[in-house]
Amino acid sequence: MQAGKPILYSYFRSSCSWRVRIALALKGIDYETVPINLIKDGGQQFSKDFQALNPMKQVPTLKIDGITIHQSLAIIEYLEEMRPTPRLLPQDPKKRASVRMISDLIAGGIQPLQNLSVLKQVGEEMQLTWAQNAITCGFNALEQILQSTAGIYCVGDEVTMADLCLVPQVANAESSINKRLLVLEAFQVSHPCRQPDTPTELRA
Amino acid sequence: MQAGKPILYSYFRSSCSWRVRIALALKGIDYETVPINLIKDGGQQFSKDFQALNPMKQVPTLKIDGITIHQSLAIIEYLEEMRPTPRLLPQDPKKRASVRMISDLIAGGIQPLQNLSVLKQVGEEMQLTWAQNAITCGFNALEQILQSTAGIYCVGDEVTMADLCLVPQVANAESSINKRLLVLEAFQVSHPCRQPDTPTELRA
Structure with missing residues (x-):
């Protein structure tokens, strides 16, 4: 289990990253951004380090509570379960x-x-x-x-x-x-x- | 609210339909299949009736508990919430x-x-x-x-x-x-x- 701030691997222009950034903002979760530029250097998502972190070579990826989660909706569902306020899924x-x-x-x-x-x-x-x-x-x-x-x-x-x-x-x-x-x-x-x-x- | 058996609009070859059929089988939910052949007649998903049901013109679609749900994972998450046994999502x-x-x-x-x-x-x-x-x-x-x-x-x-x-x-x-x-x-x-x-x- 690592402590500390959640880390979001994000690209400013990525719509999938933006989804997660909105969730983090709505829930008031403080986090650090590690920018992964999908165009610069032939695409930083193809770097050996990033591939080891996310084999799909995609952003967003969130490190939180000692785990690493890929896929924006899976990340949002996890945040919803662990940081339920405010809710992003209705009760019904x-x-x-x-x-x-x-x-x-x-x-x-x-x-x-x-x-x-x-x-x-x-x-x-x-x-x-x-x-x-x-x-x-x-x-x-x-x-x-x-x-x-x-x-x-x-x-x-x-x-x-x-x-x-x-x-x-x-x-x-x-x-x-x-x-x-x-x-x-x-x-x-x-x-x-x-x-x-x-x-x-x-x-x- | 309609009563009666759930209705699954499905195509035998569709991998997304198959996901839902497995969930229904695991949870022992009795249902009716309405076949939507994605190839026959130029694609039955393009019929006026089916488009009115699912504007994405895709299978699967499930009618259950008086509502109509599209998108296989959304359907499975709903089944998981309303028919939780056996669970398809771990507790942790x-x-x-x-x-x-x-x-x-x-x-x-x-x-x-x-x-x-x-x-x-x-x-x-x-x-x-x-x-x-x-x-x-x-x-x-x-x-x-x-x-x-x-x-x-x-x-x-x-x-x-x-x-x-x-x-x-x-x-x-x-x-x-x-x-x-x-x-x-x-x-x-x-x-x-x-x-x-x-x-x-x-x-x-």
């Missing part, structure tokens, strides 16, 4: 199902198809069409699902894990739920523009 | 984190990159290389992670949600954990070869 199991369904739709149905490493594989010619397909198809479905789940936020009137997935995914798009969430402090302090590894010219 | 939060990390790695890091609709988009020429890349990269990482989590099964000595993700993903591959799981009844009755919609020539 049916609403929890909605939150997880929306989170999985974004984390498994949209994000993986338009992330950096996949777009690289797709090749420059097809990249834009490919990403647009994934995003359009996913968000159309999401909009329909939100019609039956949303209140002020994605599921009812409290911020949940689903919102932590939504905002990073549509960071540059327009959506009324997204706008309401972006003004909350946790979404602001965790924003890609305000991270220790954000290049000066991109700071805001 | 750190082990639960391992289970969710492995499940998300497979459900978000491997499956989405090699499923039918993505391979169609990639085009015939690149399909094989593409799928092999996704699978090789994902399984290499998984093998490393399993070294620190596995007992008899993926996490310790009890069957967990992680195993429900593993078996469908490596159905045709060789792995000792996979072989041990495949002899368990729940993995057999839920197998693609033994579903109501399995074509006769593929039955076993």
